[in-house]
Amino acid sequence: MWRSFAPSSARGTPSGPFGALVTSWTGEPLAYAENVTRVSYRSPGRTLLPQGLVLGGVAAGALLVAFRDPNEAGHYPSCPFLAITGYYCPGCGMMRLVHALTHGDVGTAFGFNPLVFLLLPVLGYLFVRWTVSSARGLPMRSAILRPAVAYSFVGVVAVFWVVRNLPFAEALAP
Template sequence: MGILLLIAAVSLYFYIDPQRSNMFPKCTFLQLTGLQCPGCGSQRAIHQLLHGNIMEACRYNTFVIIAIPYILLGWFVEYQSIKHGKCNRIRNILYGRSAIYISAITITLFFLIRNNII
């Protein structure tokens, strides 16, 4: 089931450009404040990444591109923890209290820098 959803998502991004399509939702935060949230541009960034345009993807949302390896590692570790009971130490590092604080600070800094607030 998960693989089918992944195939559907990849197909969607290869055949529908979020830059030109009206089927993708607009960011409510951007429309209300004029500021880009940390997720703004992520659809376009992933679309560009799937097409091999790394620099263009980074132009839309650098944070998402940098976060992808962390997310994939998290999924892998979670799978190993559930299925085999392994990787619990790494899982605690990835999802522990310190990781939450580091993630929150990083996302906040990205938001502030991207909107030229600091």
């Protein structure tokens, strides 16, 4: 059965995405009980464009850091928070972490920023979920995206920020 979409003008009629009236090939409204599948107005190529851009940006950044050593002075600007306050921020050591990972030195990478190192698998999982959800045309639903989890994450980052600057936690400093 062919289906077409026309603007819905009457309240209480079966409607599809964005309020479009779902009709059969004869122009009559379909009954609510019939299977009406989701219609995507985006082509498959455009559906995964954001993921491709993110993946390309991450790969380009990793390649840049792999070939330009952040341990050598003058290649990258220093952390402004560290320069102003003398304390490490939660992101200090991330470029050196990426440099060590791209060269296969996992132990050294962990030492530069343990929090980011432990979050990399979570970020990878979220990226895969986002890609699969987008490819299927579904919204991304995950327990990780709940407000309580987000607030907990902010709390963990804040605690890491404070603890890595304490004298007894020098192992957390980059």
